[in-house]
Amino acid sequence: MALPAGLSRKLGKLLGPQWVDKDPADLLVYQSDGLTLHAATPDVVVYPETTEQCARIIKTCASYGAPFVARGAGTGLSGGAISDGGVIIQLSRMNRVLQIDHRNRFAIVQPGVVNNYLNLQVRPFGLEFAPDPSSQAACTIGGNVAENAGGPHTLKYGVTSNHILGQTVVFPDGSIEQLGGTFPLAAGPDFSAFLVGTEGTIAITTEVIVRLTPLAPSVKTMLATFPTVAGATESVSAILSAGVLPAALELIDNLCIQAVEAHLKAGFPTEAAAILLIELDGEESEIANESAPVEKACRQNGATDFRVAQGEDERQQLWRGRKHAVGSLGKLSPAFYTNDGVVPRSKLTTILSEIYRIGSKHSLRVANVCHAGDGSMHPLVLFDPTTADGAARAMECSEEILLACLEIGGSITGEHGVGVEKRHMMNRMFSARDLEHMARLRTAFNPHDLLNPGKVLPGGATRGEVKAGVSIPGGSWI
Amino acid sequence: MKHTESETTVDWPATGSAIAPKNRTEAATCVRQASIDEVSIGGPGATFGWDLRRLDAVISFQQPDMVITTETGITLAELKDMVEEKGLWLPLDSGSSSAEPLAELLMHGGGISWLSHRHGMPRDWVTGMTVLDDHGNEVVNGAKVVKNVAGYQLTPLYLGSHYLFGPILEITFRLLPLPKNITAVRLTANSPAPLLDFIDQSRTPAGLAGAGEPWEGLLLSKRGSLWELQGFSRMSEKGLTALLPTEAKYESVDLMDAQAPPREQAPGSAGSRLTLQTLPSQVRDILLSPEVNPYSIYCYPAAGIIHLSWEDEHRTSEPLLQRLSGSAARIISRQTPFNAEQIISSAFPAAIAEKVKQALDPRGVFGPLVVGQ
Structure with missing residues (x-):
């Protein structure tokens, strides 16, 4: 219009x-x-x-x-x-850190503050804002709140919703509300917590009170090399079953390793079918207790090499490789499509084998980086955008992968959100009745659907498409 | 409940009683019938309450997936026993409420405990739930995996809602590996000051940078004239001992290795009760003030929660409340008959509560929301 x-x-x-x-x-x-x-x-x-x-x-x-x-x-x-x-x-002009209270472990920030910038401000106090999406050098706290952002360290520290104490928001009628506060806990219903992850469709966040987490006194980062993908996925379960909760437990497959090494030489072994990047943090004695079971779990599942980062430089180099893994794929393909599905942890082996099968079926290469400890998958479908059907085939392949995640009890998105990309798949995960229940809240607060219309819920929720008993067929990407 | 060929009808018990469905179908039927008979079930001021203890099935529990889905009639203690047997841990505790069905605990805002400063509240561990809507339909929200952002997550609205938007029938929690190699601590002293000093020092050792959070569980209480700190940590016994001052400020010091996390042992609190919430940095001022001296106290110092109780029915809390007026502390519960004001807070203001109620239960099947009366 x-x-x-x-x-x-x-x-x-x-x-x-x-x-x-x-x-x-x-x-x-x-x-x-x-x-x-x-x-x-x-x-x-x-x-x-x-x-x-x-x-x-x-x-x-x-x-x-x-x-x-x-x-x-x-x-x-x-x-x-x-x-x-x-x-x-x-909201990029609203980029100020308004208050840091290190004693009570919170900060008040505007939504345009960049995630990394906040961390730079609070690190001198021995604190951090724990959610660390790969885009943290650029993404903002407001965006983290809207999408309920995650990242590699959410395995131990949780996602954004676990780190928000309150918000100032503006509703679609222009009313301003301050929700929550600086106290660490809220016993009753918590509307601020509900808003996290609603993708800016209920209210606009203009100020955020974030919980700050103490930095761990010690960190140990390890790299395990596997000749098979299954060896890496089975190690994930074995590590957790040994009673160890790593701060991060990331899987990177061979295609991604090739891209990373071609791009920035992080020191990943190019012959590996997959690697696990494992980070333990805590007190030194705690890390010492946990290191041996981690190595044992990897070795028992076929790890051919198990390396501990020697010093902060090597640790940073490994993480640079992980955080730039997706961008590195530009070395291998002119375009790729980033997916975001979740499966139960025990199904990691199954889903990765299914992803490779689906890729082959569509004659497309699929690279994988996973927050394996969370069962959170990021299959990256490589395609040629100059061919007539390149993008369409990539999207068809991607949709099949997400349906495979659903088939084994997973979710169509673990941290990237629904947006416009997956709204047509919401009815594959939820019944019309489930969607209608969510839509009731959207209608109550965004009755004219003027705030971020057409996102999250199929059809935008207030224009009649989501009604109990009506099934919206899945199909072409919008 | 009567069943005929064409319909099922509900014989309602006396007003004020709890409806105790034997299964989910029966719970759904009750909601539908309540709508027809113009009675309400659940929230404060409703015709009937819910008693979901008979909905106690474990729906799914695969140890490697580290999630468990159960109906809400089972207790937190039962759930914790079940997962700990498989080497997993749900880092929630509820002290004396552990024998309550999960439904009661979750709906009444329970689950704030000695673990909360580190592990948050129930909503931080719920990944999905099934609720009954105002038409008696089961509605699924969230997912049975560790991470999910598909659609709106309604859990923060339902938890602590006193059934005002409907009952939660089924719930999924994510779990952690059961911590091993932990150190349990018990210190006693004649005043709270040395115990608070130890807490402060342990949480900010060697300056500020990289202090970490050593405490998994932390509880400070007063028993008679003696103050007691109970806690457990992933730090080694040696590491914690190093933080203890050498001078003899304590009546007793017990540090011991443990193979599993202990559960909260909150002292019983007879008589009247008041719960305060404040910033962790203000706990010291409150505990050291003469106005709190007459009370029995247990508190979660790192979370800023202080429970006060008194047996003398003639005692009033006025001197204490006067001292707190103008400070950042606020009362979050009193042991008084429930009213809807108790769910209203800065996190859930009345105007928003009314909109949510109107959206999820416009006919008041789950009871009225009356605020500001």
Whole structure:
């Protein structure tokens, strides 16, 4: 829909014309997020600096019936921060750390604060914000909240929802609410906790109270090399069954290893079918107690090499390899499609073998990096975008992989969110009744579906598509 | 409950009684019939309460997956026994409420314990649930895997809701490996000060950087005139001993190796009770203030939770409340008859509660939400 006449002028009066952008060249930046296969162009982008400005923008948009979407760094991987027409509320100017209370272990931040930047500020106090998505050098806390972001260390430390104490939010009617607070616990219902992971479809977060976690006094990072993928996946179960809870337990398969080594030489063994990157943290005696069972579990499952990072440089080098594994695939393919499924841990061997089978069936290479300890999979489908059906085949392959995850009791997304990418698959995971239950809440708080329309729930939830007893067929990607 | 060929009807018990369905089908039938008969089941002010103790099936428990799904009639103690037998751990505790069915514990905001400063609350461990909606339909939310962000996670709205949005019939928890090689600690002293000093020192040893969180469980209590710290840690006995001051400030010191996490042993609290929530940094001021002296106390110092109780029915908490007015502390529960105000908080303001209630139970089948009366 075209932007209602007069809206952008009014937004300019609210913010100053320099903070309202309609330049078509600039708008190209906002056409997609990290999921570049889905593109949509907003009519205008605005850059507020305060909660009150956000509220006034929202009230103005609502009065014109114009849709609006909040956006952070645009690193999301499910198309959750794109807007087909309407207004993008770009929160990058709201980037201040407002308070750090190291004694009570919390910080108050604006949503545009970059995850890594927050960590730089709190590390001198021996603390960290634990969720560490691979995009943490760029992604923002507001985006982490919207997507309930995870990362490699969530195995031990949990996802974003475990680290949010409160929020200031603006609802689609422009009302401002402060939810939760600085106390560490809330016994009753917690609306702030509910909002985490709602992908900006219920309210826009303008301030966040985050829980800070003490840094572990010691860390030990290990690399186990396996001649078979199954050896690595079986080791994951064996490590956890030995009573060890690593801080991170990551699996990287051969195709990804090849890409990483071609790109930045992290020291991964190129002959391995798969490697496990295992990190233990805690007090030194605790790590000492846990190291031996980890090595034993790996050796018993066929590890041909087991290496401990010697010093912080080598440790950082290994993690650089893991965190850049996805980007490194550009060395092997001009394009790839990043998936995000979850399976029960005991099904890791099954799902990886199924992923390779599905890839072969579609004549596509599939590389894998997994938060294996969580059963959280990121199959990366490599394709040639210059062929007529390259992207379509990659998406077909990807959908089949996610259905395979569901088939064995998993989920279609563990940390990337639904966005526009997977909303048509929601009815594969949930019944119409389950979806209608969620839609009731969306309708209650976002009755005109102006806030981030068409995300998460099939059809946007308030336009009649999600009703009990109506089954929405899966099928083509939207 | 009567069954005829065409319909099932419910013989309602006396008003104020609890409905105790023998299975989920019967629970669903009750909700449907309640809607027809214009009675309500569940929340405060409802015609009837829920008693879900007979819904006690374990739905699935695969040790390698480290998740367990059960109906909510089983108790937390039973659930913990079951998973610990398989070398796993649910880091939730509930002190004296461990014998309650999970449904009661979860619906009434229980599960804040000596583990909470480190491991949070039940909502941090629930990955999925099945609830009954206001039409008596089973609705699934979340998933039975460790990580999932598909759709809205409604758990934070249901937990602590006193059944106002409907009962949780089935719940899935993620689990951890059962910690081994832990050190259990018991210290006693004549005043809380040396115990608080030890807690502070253990949580910030050797300056600030890289302190870690040594305590898995931490409980401070007053028994008569003696103060006691109970805790357990993954730190070695040697490591913890090194943090103890050498001067004799303690009446007794017990550090011992343990092979499994102990469970919270909260002292019983007869009589009236008051629970305060504050910032962890303010616990010391409150515990050392003369106004708390008459009370029996147990508290989770690292989580900022202080339970006070008194047996003398004529005693009032006014002097203490006066001292706290204007501070960051707030009362989170009193042992008084329940009213809906108790679910209203800064995390769940009245206006939002009303919208959620209207969305999930517009006809009030699960009882009324009356706030601000």
